[in-house]
Amino acid sequence: MRIAIAGLGKIARDQHLPAIAADPAFLLAATADPDPRAGAAGVPHFESLEAMLADGPPVDAVAICTPPQSRHRIADAALARGLHVLLEKPPAATLSETAALEARAAASGATLFAAWHSRFAAGVAPARDWLAGRRVLAASIEWREDVRVWHPGQDWIFAAGGLGVFDPGINALSIATHILPGAIHLATAELDIPENREAPVAARLAMRHDGGAAITVELDFLQTGPQTWDIAVETDGGRLLLQRGGAALTLPEGSREGEDREYAGVYARFAELIRGGASEVDIAPLRLVADAFLRGTMRRAAPFTG
Amino acid sequence: MRIAIAGLGKIARDQHLPAIAADPAFLLAATADPDPRAGAAGVPHFESLEAMLADGPPVDAVAICTPPQSRHRIADAALARGLHVLLEKPPAATLSETAALEARAAASGATLFAAWHSRFAAGVAPARDWLAGRRVLAASIEWREDVRVWHPGQDWIFAAGGLGVFDPGINALSIATHILPGAIHLATAELDIPENREAPVAARLAMRHDGGAAITVELDFLQTGPQTWDIAVETDGGRLLLQRGGAALTLPEGSREGEDREYAGVYARFAELIRGGASEVDIAPLRLVADAFLRGTMRRAAPFTG
Numbered sequence: 166m167r168i169a170i171a172g173l174g175k176i177a178r179d180q181h182l183p184a185i186a187a188d189p190a191f192l193l194a195a196t197a198d199p200d201p202r203a204g205a206a207g208v209p210h211f212e213s214l215e216a217m218l219a220d221g222p223p224v225d226a227v228a229i230c231t232p233p234q235s236r237h238r239i240a241d242a243a244l245a246r247g248l249h250v251l252l253e254k255p256p257a258a259t260l261s262e263t264a265a266l267e268a269r270a271a272a273s274g275a276t277l278f279a280a281w282h283s284r285f286a287a288g289v290a291p292a293r294d295w296l297a298g299r300r301v302l303a304a305s306i307e308w309r310e311d312v313r314v315w316h317p318g319q320d321w322i323f324a325a326g327g328l329g330v331f332d333p334g335i336n337a338l339s340i341a342t343h344i345l346p347g348a349i350h351l352a353t354a355e356l357d358i359p360e361n362r363e364a365p366v367a368a369r370l371a372m373r374h375d376g377g378a379a380i381t382v383e384l385d386f387l388q389t390g391p392q393t394w395d396i397a398v399e400t401d402g403g404r405l406l407l408q409r410g411g412a413a414l415t416l417p418e419g420s421r422e423g424e425d426r427e428y429a430g431v432y433a434r435f436a437e438l439i440r441g442g443a444s445e446v447d448i449a450p451l452r453l454v455a456d457a458f459l460r461g462t463m464r465r466a467a468p469f470t471g
Numbered sequence: 472m473r474i475a476i477a478g479l480g481k482i483a484r485d486q487h488l489p490a491i492a493a494d495p496a497f498l499l500a501a502t503a504d505p506d507p508r509a510g511a512a513g514v515p516h517f518e519s520l521e522a523m524l525a526d527g528p529p530v531d532a533v534a535i536c537t538p539p540q541s542r543h544r545i546a547d548a549a550l551a552r553g554l555h556v557l558l559e560k561p562p563a564a565t566l567s568e569t570a571a572l573e574a575r576a577a578a579s580g581a582t583l584f585a586a587w588h589s590r591f592a593a594g595v596a597p598a599r600d601w602l603a604g605r606r607v608l609a610a611s612i613e614w615r616e617d618v619r620v621w622h623p624g625q626d627w628i629f630a631a632g633g634l635g636v637f638d639p640g641i642n643a644l645s646i647a648t649h650i651l652p653g654a655i656h657l658a659t660a661e662l663d664i665p666e667n668r669e670a671p672v673a674a675r676l677a678m679r680h681d682g683g684a685a686i687t688v689e690l691d692f693l694q695t696g697p698q699t700w701d702i703a704v705e706t707d708g709g710r711l712l713l714q715r716g717g718a719a720l721t722l723p724e725g726s727r728e729g730e731d732r733e734y735a736g737v738y739a740r741f742a743e744l745i746r747g748g749a750s751e752v753d754i755a756p757l758r759l760v761a762d763a764f765l766r767g768t769m770r771r772a773a774p775f776t777g
Contacts, residue, residue, distance in 0.1 A: 258766050259762035259765060259766050261657050261758055261759055262657070265654055268681075325659075325768045348571055348574060350543070350567035350568045350571040351567050351568070353631075358769070363768055375574075452567055452570070453567055455758075456565035456761060458761070458765045459565060459566070459632070459760065459764045460565050460631060462669055463631075463664070463669065
């Protein structure tokens, strides 16, 4: 399948280009990005998806890797042309935009895949299997990273709709909603928003699992030194610990760690959905983030300068 | 059906008690509210729903009229006992709490009705019928009221999860999502939050209708003098104007105004759902509000003192 990438930023270069190159189901046909210097992938480059659709080579699918604020507009144009669409996470800047894209895909017959790449980390599928038969007693999520290292110069992340610390934090929520048996709801939240920005640099959430178990979430974007991407789940069968963003899994019976194949998994799933004529859009992680903003206490934090 | 009211505040006294008294399908059996002076309805009064369920008369249904922050906990307890539940709007403080209640109701077999009372205003059903065959070109919502008149002393409304100006504004959104053919999504938002409060006192939203039409929303909680609760829709068949919160409808062919029977409509629908063994939970209005917090630019506004 001939695929285009819209939005050639850090995640497209670090992950999508290599994953497409390694997947025999896809052939990169074109790229689109307002920055003309971004076109370095050896295929025709256009300043926008619209320009590519008008003048570019034919494509069957588009991977949308722009900042979330413009994702709906671009995805909507692609779906209206009957193209299959892969959305980087989060699927759009709002839940209602995501619902509108879902309706558009259903009407067009094209595949819409709202990907949550962290769900393809090596430890996640075995963690989900292990938890399936167990009762959850408590869970905690700690996601602490250095925004200056992982998102250098990405000002959109602190703009309205950019999610701030929830940009990485939503990865943790995408894992938790996937591996825990039963649903999670948000009870309370505290969000720290730098005085000179729109989106939080830290957050603390209190959530509850279906069965009543408390789930605590600590998100921090200013962690220097060792970085932490951990989920711990206490169950009636002992303790599960996922570390390194889902790559490393420790169970009472032992540990294992897999290589990073998240985006290989994303593209394999996308190909499978297209072949089956299906879409996959799970809004649960973005719904928890929206709930945190809706329900949360906003605190002003010290200005953030990149 | 024997019904209890949980939360005997202003809306319960102004609307729910009279509506239940006037509806032959329901008999008020008990009330619950932490304020002992609230029990003045001539039926046994308890300090909590839990106390009522333990020691009170048998009931078949509960209307939950507490502030939204405690609605999920109380509704969950009622549904777990197999009681039918009517939720005042908004159905809960978060979307994930609402989804959890929906799942709980489906598991228990009880009816869950997330009521949007403004949808029962006299002009709303005919407006929906009139719009059904028409193309929407643009729409505007203006909801300006005086919080000091309509919500005296209700501090919860400006607390986190209390929605602020969206407490009335969600009524407008519940009408718009009901009468417009096709879905609405939120594009951008500006929220004015008083320095000493958690929830906005004013908001401006830019939304889009399925067909691409722009929908503007202006919400204001500090309007003195004449109050405004208007929705205007420009269509290919002329202009529709809903005023007075949906009570007055003006179409190209003329005007009409009905008496206020919103809560009579709410309880008639609740009875119908219980008889049919069905639930009705439309999260679209709360989803737009969550999206406004998620996507919105927050501005600090002057302190608000009741």
